[in-house]
Amino acid sequence: MLRVALGRLGCAALLGCLLLGGLRADWDFSQISQRAQTLYGPLGPGRARIDAWQNLLATQQQGSELERLQVVNRFFNQQLRYMEDIDLWHEVDYWATPIQSLIKGAGDCEDYAIAKYFSLRRMGIASEKLRITYVKALRQNRAHMVLTYYANPQAQPLVLDSLMDAIKPASQRTDLLPVYSFNGEGLWLTGAAGNKKVGDTKRLSRWQDLLKKMQAEGFPAEPVY
Secondary structure, X not given: OOOOOEOOOOOHHHOOOOEEOOOOOOOOHHHHHHHHHHHHOOOOOHXXXXXXXXXXXXXXXXXXXXXXXXXXXXXXXXXXXXXOHHHHOOOOOOOXXXXXHHXXXXXXXXXXXXXXXXXXXXXXXXXXXXXXEEEEEOOOOEEEEEEEEOXXXXXXXXXXXXXXXXXXXXXXXXXXXXXXXXXXXEEEEXXXXXXXXXXXXXXXXXXXXXXXXXXXXXXXXXXXX
């Protein structure tokens, strides 16, 4: 279940560190795996999923942006099974890091979108082209979250969805009603008010908490330049 996590400012130490693992800093998966074991216990089958993610990031950076979108969308749709937060984390709304999701081999819709976002940023796609987008899934009559990709600021976004491997333009996803979206640099209202930037992600407390967890796992925090 998703809630609009607006309110408290989050961790002061992270206010200037909204882009984790940018192109300037390496991701040391040996250290990340060690820290994950310390934080979460034995990795079990999750280790193979984390190794597969590392291999994906290392070997799939040379294709076109569309090819990278397809590879990442398919990877997480196959590696994770859908589970509600209350069943997986015993919380009503929990935003898991990619490492947590891969250890569990499961997540709900925002966990898929989060993992895809950080993977594509790591693979060189600019943050302004990517937004994690909160929508209403009209057929299911429930809140849902997807990742959207803008080839340019005026382009119609493509939708990366945990519900399907096919990546379709937003105009073909009439089953989704956008509400708001965000990335490492801002927060937008994308519903009836149009596509208006309304602030930064300091207002998203769960996003700030997610960044703190990733830092604890060993991902370097990079300021936005």
